[in-house]
Amino acid sequence: MAPSKQTGTAQAEPSPWRSPAQRGHDRALKREAVLKAAARLFNEKGFHATSLDDVARQLNVTKPTLYHYFRSKDDVLFECCRMGLEMIEAAAAPVPGSRASGLERLRALMEKYAEAMTMDFGMSITRTPDTALSPENRAELRRLKSQIDQALRGVIASGIDDGSIAPCDVRTAAFTIAGALNAIAHWYKPGGPLSPAEIAHQTADFLIQGLAPRTPERRQPKR
Amino acid sequence: MAPSKQTGTAQAEPSPWRSPAQRGHDRALKREAVLKAAARLFNEKGFHATSLDDVARQLNVTKPTLYHYFRSKDDVLFECCRMGLEMIEAAAAPVPGSRASGLERLRALMEKYAEAMTMDFGMSITRTPDTALSPENRAELRRLKSQIDQALRGVIASGIDDGSIAPCDVRTAAFTIAGALNAIAHWYKPGGPLSPAEIAHQTADFLIQGLAPRTPERRQPKR
DNA sequence: AATATATGTTACTTATGGGTAACATCCAGG
DNA sequence: CCTGGATGTTACCCATAAGTAACATATATT
Numbered sequence: 001m002a003p004s005k006q007t008g009t010a011q012a013e014p015s016p017w018r019s020p021a022q023r024g025h026d027r028a029l030k031r032e033a034v035l036k037a038a039a040r041l042f043n044e045k046g047f048h049a050t051s052l053d054d055v056a057r058q059l060n061v062t063k064p065t066l067y068h069y070f071r072s073k074d075d076v077l078f079e080c081c082r083m084g085l086e087m088i089e090a091a092a093a094p095v096p097g098s099r100a101s102g103l104e105r106l107r108a109l110m111e112k113y114a115e116a117m118t119m120d121f122g123m124s125i126t127r128t129p130d131t132a133l134s135p136e137n138r139a140e141l142r143r144l145k146s147q148i149d150q151a152l153r154g155v156i157a158s159g160i161d162d163g164s165i166a167p168c169d170v171r172t173a174a175f176t177i178a179g180a181l182n183a184i185a186h187w188y189k190p191g192g193p194l195s196p197a198e199i200a201h202q203t204a205d206f207l208i209q210g211l212a213p214r215t216p217e218r219r220q221p222k223r
Numbered sequence: 224m225a226p227s228k229q230t231g232t233a234q235a236e237p238s239p240w241r242s243p244a245q246r247g248h249d250r251a252l253k254r255e256a257v258l259k260a261a262a263r264l265f266n267e268k269g270f271h272a273t274s275l276d277d278v279a280r281q282l283n284v285t286k287p288t289l290y291h292y293f294r295s296k297d298d299v300l301f302e303c304c305r306m307g308l309e310m311i312e313a314a315a316a317p318v319p320g321s322r323a324s325g326l327e328r329l330r331a332l333m334e335k336y337a338e339a340m341t342m343d344f345g346m347s348i349t350r351t352p353d354t355a356l357s358p359e360n361r362a363e364l365r366r367l368k369s370q371i372d373q374a375l376r377g378v379i380a381s382g383i384d385d386g387s388i389a390p391c392d393v394r395t396a397a398f399t400i401a402g403a404l405n406a407i408a409h410w411y412k413p414g415g416p417l418s419p420a421e422i423a424h425q426t427a428d429f430l431i432q433g434l435a436p437r438t439p440e441r442r443q444p445k446r
Numbered sequence: 447a448a449t450a451t452a453t454g455t456t457a458c459t460t461a462t463g464g465g466t467a468a469c470a471t472c473c474a475g476g
Numbered sequence: 477c478c479t480g481g482a483t484g485t486t487a488c489c490c491a492t493a494a495g496t497a498a499c500a501t502a503t504a505t506t
Contacts, residue, residue: 064485
């Protein structure tokens with residue numbers, strides 16, 4: 001990823017030494033590279049089956065190097081999950097001054113949530129046993145998850161209020177929706193027949209429409 | 224669980240020695256007791272955070288004793304999951320000579336599936352990383368899960384055929400439903416406000432009805 | 447009685463992998 | 477220069493827990 005020095009044919013000849021600002025930036029990049037590699041391996045082989053040596057090898061460094069960027073293994077996992085949760089939380093943030101109905105806002109949220117679940121950081125949220133984390137980290141993740149849950153419930157409730165969503169038990173609805181969306185992390189495979197966007201759309205559709213036909217007595221013509 | 228000998232006040236004085244048939248039966252009981260204790264601990268603390276010493280201690284025996292009943296730790300986990308999956312598969316078996324619509328059969332399946340997810344063996348299916356298992360055991364579990372998935376898809380397809388279920392992508396629908404139901408294992412807590420049966424009913428309701436009101440323009444009166 | 451089998455124990459081995467100590471190198475800044 | 481802080485290495489420690497060996501005893505069988 002980092003541009004390798006091409007000696008000889010240089011023009012403008014960029015200095016091989018990074019500027020102080022660059023140096024700090026590099027650190028952030030490396031930190032994130034560790035997270036990305038770790039998340040991928042954790043999702044692929046499982047957290048416990050992945051050693052820090054594995055992660056380090058993937059990045060062409062050695063294990064102690066990782067400790068320059070993270071306190072501990074579960075800190076790495078924690079940051080992966082936090083990344084994923086923040087993506088979702090961003091999607092859950094209410095757009096100020098939007099005139100969208102509750103259902104429309106919920107659909108948007110569900111689709112972004114679903115897409116996050118096809119990405120490494122999103123996957124790590126659900127493919128990882130939270131029992132692997134230290135109590136503090138676990139508590140923090142629970143807090144973030146709970147925040148998302150609350151946002152989700154809020155949107156559902158507002159949809160029920162404005163009539164765009166059928167009255168239902170908000171708590172159960174939120175759990176069911178989150179469960180269905182989280183599950184994507186378990187069955188999505190990059191090579192599959194559906195793109196993330198298609199999965200997101202179909203899943204949201206399904207949750208909105210439900211199984212029962214709109215006209216229970218007659219068979220739906222097709223769409 | 225096993226009746227402790229009450230010396231002294233006996234009537235009919237049952238022999239302290241088990242009959243040969245009883246002996247075999249005892250073994251099966253003990254095996255199952257191990258599974259039950261293990262499943263509970265695995266769900267509570269996580270598979271990797273639970274040692275076989277923990278399981279043994281819970282049963283007032285020592286670790287090597289467990290090896291009289293199981294080959295290895297992941298065999299224990301495997302059997303827990305197999306138990307859970309078999310409960311669900313039993314629920315998925317078609318009732319011969321039933322005149323129920325696809326939707327009705329699907330509801331029944333979903334509710335039994337949901338209830339299984341509130342029980343120890345059912346929970347272990349989803350609360351456990353399948354990466355903890357040996358390749359052979361993992362493959363076998365995948366086979367069982369796939370069988371259930373196929374049954375689920377079959378019921379959905381037959382519901383679409385008979386018009387009781389709205390046309391939809393069967394694969395996505397099956398994944399979404401299974402995901403929502405599996406999630407119950409993550410949020411259900413015995414002390415909670417809803418009983419397993421209520422959770423099962425509400426969740427099935429939600430998946431059938433969807434979020435959108437049946438009459439999109441007007442607010443539903445209530446039920 | 448004698449032998450085999452099932453069930454249980456105590457005491458051990460051993461592999462794994464998270465985490466650390468000590469040391470090398472490179473760049474920045476007074 | 478030369479000190480100091482990143483960044484990276486090699487070599488090590490060590491706690492945990494799975495699994496096993498050797499042994500004890502009760503029960504079943506011939």
